[in-house]
Each structure stands twice: as structure tokens, then as C-alpha cells.
Amino acid sequence: MSPPGRPKGESLSAQREGSPVSAGNWLDEVAFDERGLVPVIAQDAVTSRVLMVAWANREALAETLAGGRAVYWSRSRDRLWRKGEESGHVQEVREIRLDCDGDVVLYMVEQHGGVACHTGRASCFFRRLADGRWQATDPVLEDPELVYRK
């Protein structure tokens, strides 16, 4: 039995998810894999470089939207990974995008410190194929030993 005024077809659970009602819906459109994860590309909103690729679960995506900072799921540590929690290299998320199949997410970010990679480089994609081998083309901006000792 529905209370008066409830729009037909709108479930109680949807109403309970808070305001706006659509808060949970965007997550339902993400095609998480069998582990409940989706790959996330972080792209620098300023330089346009692709910085890194990591994973997110529902909670990571929800917290990213709510807090405005990039949150991922660390498979090695099996817990939420708030990017920059150790290194200080926080990512402010300007935009969240989803691809046509719904199975890849894109964060457009402002990268604190200009370093996204654990090697101390701007981008994790610092190796370029040239003359038949992978050549590191980007400088190390910060000593990773110092970054993770902070």
C-alpha cells in the first residue's frame, strides 16, 4: 500500500537512497566486473595527459563524487585507496565520464604536485616504444623513496 502522493512505479528503496533520488542510479549504469570493479583512467585536466589506470568499486566511485577527490580500490591492499593518502599526490576530480559500454570510467583530474606515478613521474605512461624498445621519456620529478616516507 502506497502513501498518497507517491509517484507510481517509484520504489521505496529508491526513495530511501536520499536526495536526489537518482543518487544511486548512476552507479547502477556502471558495468562492474565479476569482482565488482571497473577500470578507471585518470586524465590530467590541465595537461590532458593520461596519468594512470586503476580500479574502482561502487564505494570508491560514490566517495569520489561526494568528496571531489579521486578514490580507487587497491587490489593489492584489498581496500579503498584515497589517491595521495601516503604520497600527498591528491587528485581533484573535475569531471567523471563513462564509456559507451559502461565498463570504463574516466576521471578528469587536477593532479597535486604534478606527480601521479609511484615512480615520481608525472604519468605512469612514461615509457615510449622507439627503436624496438621501451624508452623512459619522462623525468623523475620526485624521489619516490622520499615521497612514500612522508
Added chain:
Amino acid sequence: MSPPGRPKGESLSAQREGSPVSAGNWLDEVAFDERGLVPVIAQDAVTSRVLMVAWANREALAETLAGGRAVYWSRSRDRLWRKGEESGHVQEVREIRLDCDGDVVLYMVEQHGGVACHTGRASCFFRRLADGRWQATDPVLEDPELVYRK
């Protein structure tokens, strides 16, 4: 028994892979998954937009390097996918990059026709999260029905 002059430790199969011998080595540094696949991000070398994410196996990467056009592995069709073979939306690959873990590849491409997505849009990441829902922000540049009937 080795013929005279063959360097110690160099296998026949390595020699057979053609010249330069290092041709196969860059592929050995790619961390393919248990299916022999690696995710590949295609980024537009002109607009810097992230266009799409697909998969590649060793053969797809080797052919991409050799031919200069983006080749992927289609999981649904279980065969090499020469991007643009049906749509005409070929990708000229200007650069191939590898991330720090070796498990994601990046193609920097020039996108023929300015359309990478099968929906007829420039990028597969045409949906942006706004007001709690995914909103299509990019125009359809080509009717996909026409593209795939060519």
C-alpha cells in the same frame, strides 16, 4: 649442437623472429593477462581526448607497430580487429606507450573521420556525470547505421 658463431644463450626462436632481434623483446615486457590480453587506451594525438579502451594480444601489438595503424583483439568476435575495417574509422598510431606496471598500453592516434565510437561520436567517453546522472555531452557526428553499412 649449435652452428659456429651463434652467440651463447641466444635461442633459435629469437633469431627466427627476424631483424632486429629485439623485435620480440618489447612484447615480452608487456604484462598480458591470463587470456594473453592487455587493455589499450587510444588517445587522440590532436585533440588529446581519450577515445576508447579496447584489448590487444601480442599479435595485435606487433601488427600495430609494423603497420602503423591501430589493431586490437576483439573478444566478442575472437579475432584481430583492425580498427576501421568496417567503419573506415582507421587510427594512425603516432606513438605507443606502456605504463609503469607494464599492464596497460596507450596508443596516441590520429583518428580518421574524427569518430572513434561505434555510436558515431568522437569518443566513447561521451557521457558525463552531472546532477546525479550520466548525460551525453557529445554530438553524434555520423549515423552509426550508415557507418556500419558501408
